[in-house]
Amino acid sequence: MASFSVLSRRTLSLASEPLWVRRLLIGVAVGFLGLLLVLPLGVVFAEALAHGVGAYLRSFANADMQAALRLTALVTGIAVPANVVFGVTAAWLVTRHEFVGKSLLTTLIDLPFSVSPVIAGFVYVLLYGKNGLLGPWLLAHDLPVIFAVPGIVLVTLFVTFPFVARELIPLMQSQGHEEEQAAMVLGAGGWRTFWRVTVPNIKWGVLYGAMLCTARALGEFGAVSVVSGHIRGETNTVPLHVEVLYNEYDFVGAFAAASLLALLALVTLLGKSFAEWRVRRATLALETPKR
Amino acid sequence: MAIRVEHLSKRFGDFAALDDVSFAVPSGDLVALLGPSGGGKSTILRVIAGLEAADSGAVYLDGERVDHLHARQRKVGFVFQHYALFRHMSVGENIAFGLDVQGMAKREQKARVEELLHLVGLAGFGGRFPAQLSGGQRQRVALARALAPSPKLLLLDEPFAAVDAKVRAELRRWLRRLHDELHVTSVFVTHDQEEAFSVADHVVLVNEGRVEQVGRPSDIFEEPESEFVARFVGEVNIVEALVHGGKARAGKLTAAVEGVADGARVRLIIRSYDMKFWRDDEGGIGVVRRIIPLGDRVRVEAEVPGVGDLFAHFPRRSSLLRGVEPGRSIAIEVTRARSYPLAGPQTAAPDDRMAALEPVLHATNP
Numbered sequence: 001m002a003s004f005s006v007l008s009r010r011t012l013s014l015a016s017e018p019l020w021v022r023r024l025l026i027g028v029a030v031g032f033l034g035l036l037l038v039l040p041l042g043v044v045f046a047e048a049l050a051h052g053v054g055a056y057l058r059s060f061a062n063a064d065m066q067a068a069l070r071l072t073a074l075v076t077g078i079a080v081p082a083n084v085v086f087g088v089t090a091a092w093l094v095t096r097h098e099f100v101g102k103s104l105l106t107t108l109i110d111l112p113f114s115v116s117p118v119i120a121g122f123v124y125v126l127l128y129g130k131n132g133l134l135g136p137w138l139l140a141h142d143l144p145v146i147f148a149v150p151g152i153v154l155v156t157l158f159v160t161f162p163f164v165a166r167e168l169i170p171l172m173q174s175q176g177h178e179e180e181q182a183a184m185v186l187g188a189g190g191w192r193t194f195w196r197v198t199v200p201n202i203k204w205g206v207l208y209g210a211m212l213c214t215a216r217a218l219g220e221f222g223a224v225s226v227v228s229g230h231i232r233g234e235t236n237t238v239p240l241h242v243e244v245l246y247n248e249y250d251f252v253g254a255f256a257a258a259s260l261l262a263l264l265a266l267v268t269l270l271g272k273s274f275a276e277w278r279v280r281r282a283t284l285a286l287e288t289p290k291r
Numbered sequence: 292m293a294i295r296v297e298h299l300s301k302r303f304g305d306f307a308a309l310d311d312v313s314f315a316v317p318s319g320d321l322v323a324l325l326g327p328s329g330g331g332k333s334t335i336l337r338v339i340a341g342l343e344a345a346d347s348g349a350v351y352l353d354g355e356r357v358d359h360l361h362a363r364q365r366k367v368g369f370v371f372q373h374y375a376l377f378r379h380m381s382v383g384e385n386i387a388f389g390l391d392v393q394g395m396a397k398r399e400q401k402a403r404v405e406e407l408l409h410l411v412g413l414a415g416f417g418g419r420f421p422a423q424l425s426g427g428q429r430q431r432v433a434l435a436r437a438l439a440p441s442p443k444l445l446l447l448d449e450p451f452a453a454v455d456a457k458v459r460a461e462l463r464r465w466l467r468r469l470h471d472e473l474h475v476t477s478v479f480v481t482h483d484q485e486e487a488f489s490v491a492d493h494v495v496l497v498n499e500g501r502v503e504q505v506g507r508p509s510d511i512f513e514e515p516e517s518e519f520v521a522r523f524v525g526e527v528n529i530v531e532a533l534v535h536g537g538k539a540r541a542g543k544l545t546a547a548v549e550g551v552a553d554g555a556r557v558r559l560i561i562r563s564y565d566m567k568f569w570r571d572d573e574g575g576i577g578v579v580r581r582i583i584p585l586g587d588r589v590r591v592e593a594e595v596p597g598v599g600d601l602f603a604h605f606p607r608r609s610s611l612l613r614g615v616e617p618g619r620s621i622a623i624e625v626t627r628a629r630s631y632p633l634a635g636p637q638t639a640a641p642d643d644r645m646a647a648l649e650p651v652l653h654a655t656n657p
Contacts, residue, residue: 181342184362185369186389186440196388200379288458 014156044262048255059253060260067233068241068257069147075224075237076217079156083213084206087164093200094165095172096180106169120158121226124151145246147229152237155223160216164209171205208275215268219261292353292443292476293318299338301500308334309345310500316478316493317354319336321470323487324480326497327523332480333372336446337495352444368437368475372449374429376421382408382432383417386556389440407435410469427458434466438475438540447479451486463490484524488512496520518631521560528561528601531633534651539630542597543576546625557630566603568593568612575620577601582617593621 016022034232049056059065094106112120115264128145129135138145145151179201221239228235236244238257245254294316301309308331316322324332335342339350341362350357357365377385383404390400408414411431421429430450437445450466451459467490470477481487487494488508496511496519498502503523504516515521522529532539534551539559546559568579568591577595584590585604589612592602601623605612615621 101615168514178373179377182371182375182377182436183364183388185340185342185365185367186436187363187366187392188388189363190393197377200377 007063021157027189041262044255044258047251048259050255051252055252056256059250059256062253064127064233064236065241065253065257068236068238069260071236072218073151073239074149075153076214078153079160079217080210080213082157083160083164086161087166087168087204087209088206090165091168091172091202094169096177096274109162109165111157117155117159118223118226120154121223124155124223124227128154133250146227147166147231149235151227152224152235155227156217156220159220159223160213164206165214167209167212168202168205171202175201204275204278208279211268211272211275215265215272218264218268293351294339294476294478295351295354296335297349297351299345299350300337301334301338301343301345309338309348312497312500312502313346314502314505316476316497317478319474320492321368321467321477321490322479323491323494324478324497325484325487326482326503328482330498331500332482332497333448334500336448336478336480336612339444340367340369340446342369346443366440366442366444368440368442368445370430370433370437370445370447370450372452374421374433374453376429376432376436378421380420381417382413382419382421382424385421385432385444386417386436386439389436393440403439407439410438411435412465425458427462428455430462434469438473440562443476445475445477447477449480449482451481451483466490496523497616498523508531515629518558518560521629521631525539526563526601526602526604528559528563528566530559530561530598530601532557532559532630535632539628542595544595544598544601544623544625546628546630548628548630549633551630556633559625559630560634561601561625561628563590563602563604565625566601567624567626568603568605568615568621570614570619570622571622575622576624577621579615579617579619579621582615591615593623595623 016076017025036071045082060069090109092104094102096102125146126132127134128138128151130146132146135146143150183197188196218239221243224238225243226238228237228240230236230240230244232244238261242254242257242261245257246250258276296315297313299309300307310331312331312335319335324335334343338345341357341360341364344358352365352367362564377388380388386404386407387400390403395403404417405414408417411434413428413431413435416424416428416432421432424432430453434447434450435626447466449485451462454462463486466479479490488511491508493506494508494511495505498519504511504520506514512524513518515524521527524613530544531542532541532544532546534540534548534555534557535553537547537549537551539546539548539551541559546561548557548559551557570575577593577598579591579593580587580600581592583592584607587607588604589607589609590602590604591612592600
């Protein structure tokens with residue numbers, strides 16, 4: 001046993017780079033991460049707390065800030081469930097059925113990733129704005145979209161649209177169709193099969209996609225900025241409010257709001273890692289060697 | 292439950308997966324669908340189960356046409372090649388799934404699950420998850436799950452393909468015993484002839500979407516109706532020969548054939564045990580190349596001028612082997628050969644794997 005481990009260690013060191021090269025590479029990576037990620041994150045919290053905890057907490061009591069928080073919560077609350085429903089449906093269609101236009105659908109799902117959010121915002125303005133295609137009709141019926149909450153929800157839906165579907169399609173492809181067929185042959189209807197066989201197999205994938213979607217919905221700036229109109233207390237989401245406060249030299253307020261977003265992002269990241277770990281475990285269970 | 296399949300055809304684009312497939316399975320039988328991979332066996336099984344629809348043709352279960360019935364209404368048990376166990380459910384929950392669908396009371400479900408766990412030899416495993424089981428155990432759980440709702444028909448798709456050789460032999464014997472106990476009409480798909488012949492009452496040989504022959508294992512072995520069947524079943528030598536006076540000749544090799552006109556060219560199919568080799572330093576017609584011990588048998592490979600390479604199997608201590616050594620000259624007697632006319636399209640080799648195992652020879656006629 002001992003000789004074996006010595007041997008394997010020697011093989012390992014023979015097969016890898018010299019110590020100083022490894023140290024150097026690790027150093028570069030850590031330095032890079034520190035400069036780009038850790039330091040800025042530290043600055044956010046340091047600036048937010050620069051005038052003490054009292055000032056930090058007071059900035060959240062501001063009515064505009066609270067309106068921004070409520071709006072962001074509302075938008076995220078609509079975007080994420082909608083995304084889950086759309087993502088599961090799309091993944092189910094793509095992985096379980098053959099139909100004309102399937103490759104078009106998979107391409108369309110990826111579209112928001114390749115289109116700049118600002119462009120997406122402008123497209124919505126052109127479509128739903130006062131001089132847009134559908135705008136005049138909507139305004140005539142007292143249904144404002146642009147510079148109003150519906151527009152913000154719409155663009156957020158657009159930019160977050162691929163997350164759940166993109167996560168589920170490969171997962172469902174690798175899991176295959178057989179468990180569902182097995183349930184069917186045993187007499188189970190579509191609904192029972194979906195809830196008892198499909199959902200338990202994909203739930204961690206759904207959660208993972210939903211986490212990514214949440215992070216994006218909370219933080220989206222570009223597209224929302226174009227359609228929101230920046231009306232304080234009405235159409236400012238938290239990221240937009242951060243900008244407003246910053247431009248007004250209210251650094252504590254700006255960084256306090258930013259710190260909240262950063263904190264939420266960190267929490268989401270943790271949840272995402274957990275979901276990811278569960279997805280990997282589910283895939284491993286599937287791939288255990290057949291004996 | 293008796294099965295009757297009539298004129299099933301199915302195409303995938305240009306590829307004919309099934310081409311006018313018809314056969315019948317009597318109630319209570321254990322039937323093997325045997326054939327090379329990609330020949331359409333699994334498709335037939337899936338059409339019977341309702342997992343796939345044929346382009347044309349009909350499936351009758353107990354005389355009733357079922358083509359219009361959805362898979363969930365056909366009440367057949369299906370065992371998937373890769374088990375398809377519900378991975379997030381325990382073994383017990385897997386087996387109970389079909390019972391729950393039927394609306395059986397929880398208490399009865401529990402009793403039935405216990406009964407099935409006993410039947411498949413997995414008592415006490417009810418709380419485990421599929422990932423914690425070996426391949427053979429998973430296969431038995433899959434079988435228990437399929438049997439739980441007491442189907443009248445059990446379909447098994449390559450049930451033993453994914454387990455290792457030893458477990459496979461065990462599962463085969465066990466499936467046969469189980470069938471003798473339960474008498475559920477069962478159809479299983481396999482590409483392994485030994486599996487088909489050792490387990491099944493009847494064998495349906497399928498190749499390239501067509502049924503080649505249906506019969507008892509012994510019928511198929513003794514009376515192959517086509518060249519494909521003769522080549523597929525058992526290990527064979529294939530020799531092209533010319534017929535004259537009731538004898539087929541290839542080089543100095545001769546074999547008796549019946550009912551073939553003089554001058555006809557035929558393909559001879561000679562089983563590995565239908566030849567005698569013995570040492571003959573003067574009148575020999577071939578030279579021994581290799582002698583390979585195979586446990587209780589010995590495989591002798593010889594080169595025969597004008598024919599090519601031939602091989603034969605002998606019992607380990609056969610007196611025929613006396614003096615038979617590599618490099619020695621031997622006489623060859625063909626005790627039995629089947630002949631198939633060479634005219635018309637050639638039947639393709641059974642499949643790549645089989646082709647690699649068999650010396651497929653195309654010796655020229657002298």
